[in-house]
Amino acid sequence: MEKFSKQLKPVLLGIIWLSISSLLLGQKHELILPANELKVAFYNVENLFDTINDPDINDSSYLPTSQVAWNTERYLTKLDNISRVIAAMDTLDFPHLLGLSEVENKKVLQDLIKNRQLIGAGYEIVHYDGPDRRGIEVALLYRSQYFTPVFSQSTEVDREGIGRSNPRDILYVKGILTNQDTIHLFVNHWSSRWGGASETAYLRNHTARFLRKVIDSLFTVNSRNNIIVMGDFNDNPDDESLSLYLNAKSIEDEIQPAALYNPAMNLYLEGKGTSYYNNNWDFFDQIIISGNLINPVNGGWIASRIEVVKKPWMLYHPPRGGEPRPNRTSSTRSYFGGYSDHLPVMMRFSLQKKNREEDSIFNSL
Numbered sequence: 001m002e003k004f005s006k007q008l009k010p011v012l013l014g015i016i017w018l019s020i021s022s023l024l025l026g027q028k029h030e031l032i033l034p035a036n037e038l039k040v041a042f043y044n045v046e047n048l049f050d051t052i053n054d055p056d057i058n059d060s061s062y063l064p065t066s067q068v069a070w071n072t073e074r075y076l077t078k079l080d081n082i083s084r085v086i087a088a089m090d091t092l093d094f095p096h097l098l099g100l101s102e103v104e105n106k107k108v109l110q111d112l113i114k115n116r117q118l119i120g121a122g123y124e125i126v127h128y129d130g131p132d133r134r135g136i137e138v139a140l141l142y143r144s145q146y147f148t149p150v151f152s153q154s155t156e157v158d159r160e161g162i163g164r165s166n167p168r169d170i171l172y173v174k175g176i177l178t179n180q181d182t183i184h185l186f187v188n189h190w191s192s193r194w195g196g197a198s199e200t201a202y203l204r205n206h207t208a209r210f211l212r213k214v215i216d217s218l219f220t221v222n223s224r225n226n227i228i229v230m231g232d233f234n235d236n237p238d239d240e241s242l243s244l245y246l247n248a249k250s251i252e253d254e255i256q257p258a259a260l261y262n263p264a265m266n267l268y269l270e271g272k273g274t275s276y277y278n279n280n281w282d283f284f285d286q287i288i289i290s291g292n293l294i295n296p297v298n299g300g301w302i303a304s305r306i307e308v309v310k311k312p313w314m315l316y317h318p319p320r321g322g323e324p325r326p327n328r329t330s331s332t333r334s335y336f337g338g339y340s341d342h343l344p345v346m347m348r349f350s351l352q353k354k355n356r357e358e359d360s361i362f363n364s365l
Helices: 002-028 072-087 106-113 197-221 240-245 264-269
Strands: 038-048 097-103 123-127 137-143 147-155 170-177 182-189 226-232 275-277 280-282 285-290 300-303 345-352
Touching: 038 072, 038 226, 038 285, 072 106, 097 106, 097 182, 097 226, 106 123, 106 137, 123 170, 137 147, 137 170, 137 182, 170 197, 182 197, 197 226, 197 240, 264 285, 285 345
Parallel strands: 038 097, 182 226
Antiparallel strands: 038 345, 097 137, 123 137, 147 170, 170 182, 226 285, 275 280, 300 345
């Protein structure tokens, strides 16, 4: 357990001493209230790689000499496609906080936010190089008019008990929202199912246990902490990694502030999803929230239902019929020119005054 505590230590220190600096930063930087709602989204952008060989990672599948011939034209098309999806997530405005997975490095993020379709959002970047051998990492894009980061780190997942496996780091960002509320964000990309879902479940269960320990430390400091856990979990809402080890409850359960809730559960049980494999939809991409973002006792942000962003032009329509599914960029050997093999998800948050618990949309479920 000593190694576990060492990896939790930076998060715990950030929780303690940054409470004062958070207030000071909030006073120096005046934030704007969103015109409509605060929008939080997550998108697995499927292998957003540049065309330059990085000797520190295995990026050989996305180079000009690779089988998909990943050249400058295709890279720029990828940036245009991803930007189009982000810009279409809401008809009125861009997401204010946007988690991303499967990005190679900070340079591709810089190219993305400078795309003509996104330049108006004014996105800034939180990103750290991670240990993934393929170089696929997570990041947070945020709009500094609405959110001020006060602490961030790439949190290494404890590896004790999982052999030589190397889970991806979890991005942790603590920040201040428009109304001076503090929010804790975790951006995830858990181990894949490559090799079999049941055979690899122990890796995702392990990451879930680790993350739950971090979140419990936040609840220990303040049971009403605002927490958002987003990512591609490579598991569905009812798999044990999420339902048991992370303990993300159904929103039908009694809402407690020091608990996590998974709004994606109902949509998943209705047969909806964010990725399509073997003629089935999986709901791997999720946004999980703490109870205080459902029923804030003293006023604050209240979450709406989770949305799957699913435009017809984002989908591949099989010529012989069948279920339209995400139109991906490429396979290992073939280039398709699509967007991603995942669909993005988004949640809207409205700011409520004190003693307005009845306004939570979840109360009607």
